[in-house]
Amino acid sequence: MQIKVKIEEWVKKTLGEESFQLVHPKDLKNGDFAFFSHSPKMKNDLVQKLEANKIPEVEKVEVAGPFVNVYLSKEFFGDSVSKIIEEGENFGKTDLFEGEKVFIEHTQQNPFKEFHIGHLMPNTIGDSVARIIKANGAEMRIASYHGDVGLHVAKAIWGKMEKPELSWGDAYAHGAEGFEKNKEEIVEINKKVYNRTDEKINSLYDQGRKESLENFEKIYEKLDSHFDFHFFESETGELGKRIVKENIGKIFEESEGAVVFRGENFEPKTHTRVFLNKEDLPTYEAKEIGLAKIKKEKWPDYTKSITVTANEQDSFFKVVEVAIGEVFPELKGKLKHLSHGMLKLPDGKMSSRTGNIITAENLIDQVKERVLDKIKDREFSDKEKNQISEIIAIGAIKYSILRQAAGGDIVFDFEKSISFEGDSGPYLQYTYVRAKSVLGKAQDLTSFESETLRVEDPNSSPRFMRGEKEERPGDFEIQEVEKMLYRFSEIVKRAGKEYAPHYLVTYLVELASGFNSFYAREKIIDEANREASAYKLALTQAVAQILKNGLHLLGIKVPERM
RNA sequence: GCCUCCGUAGCUCAAUGGAUAGAGCAGCGCUCUUCUAAGGCGUUGAUAUGGGUUCGAUUCCUGUCGGAGGCGCCA
Numbered sequence: 060m061q062i063k064v065k066i067e068e069w070v071k072k073t074l075g076e077e078s079f080q081l082v083h084p085k086d087l088k089n090g091d092f093a094f095f096s097h098s099p100k101m102k103n104d105l106v107q108k109l110e111a112n113k114i115p116e117v118e119k120v121e122v123a124g125p126f127v128n129v130y131l132s133k134e135f136f137g138d139s140v141s142k143i144i145e146e147g148e149n150f151g152k153t154d155l156f157e158g159e160k161v162f163i164e165h166t167q168q169n170p171f172k173e174f175h176i177g178h179l180m181p182n183t184i185g186d187s188v189a190r191i192i193k194a195n196g197a198e199m200r201i202a203s204y205h206g207d208v209g210l211h212v213a214k215a216i217w218g219k220m221e222k223p224e225l226s227w228g229d230a231y232a233h234g235a236e237g238f239e240k241n242k243e244e245i246v247e248i249n250k251k252v253y254n255r256t257d258e259k260i261n262s263l264y265d266q267g268r269k270e271s272l273e274n275f276e277k278i279y280e281k282l283d284s285h286f287d288f289h290f291f292e293s294e295t296g297e298l299g300k301r302i303v304k305e306n307i308g309k310i311f312e313e314s315e316g317a318v319v320f321r322g323e324n325f326e327p328k329t330h331t332r333v334f335l336n337k338e339d340l341p342t343y344e345a346k347e348i349g350l351a352k353i354k355k356e357k358w359p360d361y362t363k364s365i366t367v368t369a370n371e372q373d374s375f376f377k378v379v380e381v382a383i384g385e386v387f388p389e390l391k392g393k394l395k396h397l398s399h400g401m402l403k404l405p406d407g408k409m410s411s412r413t414g415n416i417i418t419a420e421n422l423i424d425q426v427k428e429r430v431l432d433k434i435k436d437r438e439f440s441d442k443e444k445n446q447i448s449e450i451i452a453i454g455a456i457k458y459s460i461l462r463q464a465a466g467g468d469i470v471f472d473f474e475k476s477i478s479f480e481g482d483s484g485p486y487l488q489y490t491y492v493r494a495k496s497v498l499g500k501a502q503d504l505t506s507f508e509s510e511t512l513r514v515e516d517p518n519s520s521p522r523f524m525r526g527e528k529e530e531r532p533g534d535f536e537i538q539e540v541e542k543m544l545y546r547f548s549e550i551v552k553r554a555g556k557e558y559a560p561h562y563l564v565t566y567l568v569e570l571a572s573g574f575n576s577f578y579a580r581e582k583i584i585d586e587a588n589r590e591a592s593a594y595k596l597a598l599t600q601a602v603a604q605i606l607k608n609g610l611h612l613l614g615i616k617v618p619e620r621m
Numbered sequence: 622g623c624c625u626c627c628g629u630a631g632c633u634c635a636a637u638g639g640a641u642a643g644a645g646c647a648g649c650g651c652u653c654u655u656c657u658a659a660g661g662c663g664u665u666g667a668u669a670u671g672g673g674u675u676c677g678a679u680u681c682c683u684g685u686c687g688g689a690g691g692c693g694c695c696a
Binding site: 081333472476486 | 632635638655657
């Protein structure tokens, strides 16, 4: 059981208080947990009661102004360090979503277009949210939904027919550029893509679609992002259209030649949107209905379906969710739209239509070059250098996306956005590598073999070996780390509850920063004081473990050396 | 015009209605005969604005100003 839950139950049981909010005080000197008490007069009584019924994890309870502060015991910290080491990669997992079956859909990448850096946002965020939800006990299925039909496809095919030497991405840009002047021709191609009556177009289409999807696979592999299902608009369109038609008069209605959903007439109230256009073709809205149906077939008893898209689709999803709930009442309340901001270049929004793009591949390579330059004098093999620089480059990029709350836009400035120092991916990776390096050295020293990582006796901690009042340099840094470590699973829980990876990012930076201060202050391997070293090494191992676990939840790998 | 989201330090971002609003970058000053200096230490610096609710508001309500996105046949 999480210590937070335990403390909550203990306070409730002891005081019979139902409503109080347990928080971590910002300042370490105010203890590990605190709650606000309304009645100043009663506070001393409360403290007496709590003191009298202390659980072993609690050291003391104090009143400070309007707050009651709870201090955890040294045994608790020692135990939690042991627990982290013992549980290893399982440490931090929670049961928040136990029994839930969660569908998550992200990275709706369109074939025939480039995977550019704008697509890194839904991919990085979606992948991390999926990992976090899974760590909170849910069963997950990850899906991607591709727009493999539509005008953009026709534009790309037209571009390719005009200039066969172009790549598909460039062919699309060329087609988009030539659209106004060649509208009829491109619209004609679009129809043929649907009805498959033209041999040449069929073959170009099949080839382009296959090539695109294969390229996506490569980049997903590189990004360590994996999908259980791929859905396509070519399959959701007809299905959605059929379902909409079946419900005309009940849920949908005809209006001005089109079929619409009157969001104003349903709860919660939204607005009208078109589901089938005048030409009787399904719009994006109808396709979502078809997609909902396909998801149900693939995984009939899912309990939640999350769709990650850019925030420009917020109002679209508000309506579509209501419509889907009407069509499939069993899905009501199970749909969740998670929106993220846009990635913009300093000179405006990125668009594959205008060719104003930086591909993800290109960005990774550029960042990788910089990392390679930084490690060129290290004694690693070329192969190792290549692997390390890729891990660091991708870590830096993902970090820059995950560090802030998902809703906000990111103005992407190459120089400023990808950082290797301070609040950055490489900072966390570096801290991990450093910790591992110390642990590696400890193992090499035979004299430490038996003591290494033994923490059965938390009294071996240097901060507990001192006399009662005596201050010792380094105590503060050790406490700072100890007091952060056990909170990891609380953060995982909160990140899961709010679908917000950035809580994890903030936490990991604080932990790393605490560890780095400790590292600078304390000699971890100290042959003159082996007992204390054992505890400090254990602390180091716990930090490394949590950094690794936490970064994994962000979809960021850790190198063993850098 | 209507709807949604946003406004925190020079810049990029945090902050569960709670204690002295945290980081990083940039700036300034230190710190590698010691476990990786992609590090550490110190220092300067912020809640757009007027009301309201509350014991307590960056957070909730409301007015103003400023920004982004969306608003029937694109996705």
